[in-house]
Amino acid sequence: MPTRQEEDCLIKACRKILKEKIASKMFVDTLSSEITQLVNVMKRTVDLCESDSALLIGPHGCGKTMLVSKALQQLSSLSSGQEFMVIYLNGLIHTDDNLALKDIIRQLNIETIDNDSFTGSFTDNLQYLLKSFQDSKDRDSKALIFILEEFHLFCLHRNQTLLYNLFDSAQSSKGICIIGVTTHLDVTEMLEKRVKSRFSHRQLLILYQTSIEQRISLFKKLLVLPCDSHTMYLDPVFVHFWNENIEKLCSSDIVRNVLRKQLQLDNNEAKFRSFLMLLISQLTNEHSSLEPEDVNIVYQNFTLDDKVAILQGLSVLEITLIIAMSHQTEIFDGEPFNFEMIIGRYLKFANQNSAIHITQRPVIFKAFERIKHLELISPVNPSAKNIQREFQLYNFLLTKEQVTTTVNRYSGIPTDVTQWATSNLL
Known part of the structure; x- marks a missing residue:
């Protein structure tokens, strides 16, 4: 019979092992066909110095990044001894072309480049950089593979200069492959005409069923x-x-x-x-x-709905005010309300139910302000400064279903409040 300390160690070890498994890389067994297609595109670039480009499109969490990782692993084992270098760019990080260029320089790690050479335009700098890498005598690498995560965000760059030059290099030079990864199905429509004309229009659609x-x-x-x-x-x-x-x-x-x-x-x-x-x-x-x-x-x-989770952390008074706001919005068909309207509805309910303790006005107003700070209501005119806070108009940002779900799950709420929340006002 294990002691309590031994049981504690067992449970901790069990949780640790299972969490490591759960946090491990996703399985992409069902995407073997897409991996093969991507490997073939990159393999021709590495082995035959053919330049190419492709887009990997699919919803969040479908395994796009993992698919690229698996394809690169397979490419390493199939590249017949030919070396290649992978350049990773991300639209969330490289928000302009200069940031992207600096990171390309860092990842290529070409120490022989003279910094004085980077005095021209972005196009000249990038072309010089790629040419210097390919002409470098102390390198066996012949192919460059660019992985552009969040590809659609690069389409927002000024004149799409980075994309134009990368695709143009892939079209005019040997041994350059560009793989874009995005969630936007219509991403090709975001490309400028000059960029689109240099793209291979090869797309891999990942529909993870x-x-x-x-x-x-x-x-x-x-x-x-x-x-x-x-x-x-x-x-x-x-x-x-x-x-x-x-x-x-x-x-x-x-x-x-x-x-x-x-x-x-x-x-x-x-x-x-x-x-x-x-x-x-x-x-x-x-x-x-x-x-x-x-x-x-x-x-x-x-x-659980995020807003319902927030509501479950409110006090009974604040929940009661939320119910009053819900009723006010429902009765007046979504019209804005102010504090005076809500406190009037709250006091009418409290006076009709002896079990409800009537709270003082300053406390009620403080609860109303907290609801505002939690962004469960929003001011109609935030810039208005000449209106007293009690009369400022607000819109209700919750649905009746969210309010009802909160009341049903809220422990310790008075029965009268529950019945008021679920009452039919029509």
């Missing part, structure tokens, strides 16, 4: 403890018990329904892994295994 059985398989793959040398410090009996329990979870109707709803809502694997991280965090000495209901509860919290 996951079935419920694949999602359950991933659930099992990420939560099963491996029986290898890395887990020697775990009790084999505990590992066997844990893995058997995961098998049972995979066959549970509750778990399968949760995974199905999560998949229908968003098939993003990264978000699914975040969900599993929260699930693993529930493990304690007193709760050393996962139950179907744990999966269901964590899923409900994981899919």
Whole structure:
């Protein structure tokens, strides 16, 4: 029988191993065809010095960056001894062409370039840089592969100078490959005519389709403890018990329904892994295994609306004012309101219910101000300075469903307030 300290060590070790698995790189087994196509494009550049360009397009979390990484790994093993260099640029980081040029210089690491040579235009500087790299005698690298993450953001640069020069170099020089990665399906429409004419128009569309059985398989793959040398410090009996329990979870109707709803809502694997991280965090000495209901509860919290989460941290008075605002908006068909209107509705409700303690006006106004600072309401005219704060108009930024969900989940709220929130005003 393990001691409490030993149990604590077991649970910590279990959480550590599973979180490392969950945080590991995404599986791209279903994208083997796209990887092969991308490898072929880059391989021709490396082995045959053919220049080319391609766009990798797909939604967030579908595995685009991982696909590029896997393709580069395969390229390294298939390049017949030919070396190549990869230049990474990101539209979120390289917000103008000069920043991109400086990073290209840093990544190429050409120490023989004279800084005085960079006195011309951006086009001259980039062309000189690429020519210096390819003509460098002490380098065996013949190919340059540019990976442009957030490609659509480079389209916003002034005159698209960077893109024009990169695509122009790929068209006029040998051994240059440009791979753009983006979530925008219409990104080619963002290209200027002169840039579009130099692009190969090769596009790889990543539509990551996951079935419920694949999602359950991933659930099992990420939560099963491996029986290898890395887990020697775990009790084999505990590992066997844990893995058997995961098998049972995979066959549970509750778990399968949760995974199905999560998949229908968003098939993003990264978000699914975040969900599993929260699930693993529930493990304690007193709760050393996962139950179907744990999966269901964590899923409900994981899919909780951000604004509902904020509302659950408010006081009963603030929730009551939120309900008053919701009623005011519903009755007057979305018209703006001010503090005087809301306090009038609140006092009418409080006077009709003896169980509700009537709070003093300054306290109510302070609660109203906090709701404003949390940006649950927004001023109609923020720049107005001559209007007293009590009469400034606001728009309500919540839906009735969000208010109702909050009241139903709020613990300790008076019954009268709950009934008022769900009452039919029509």
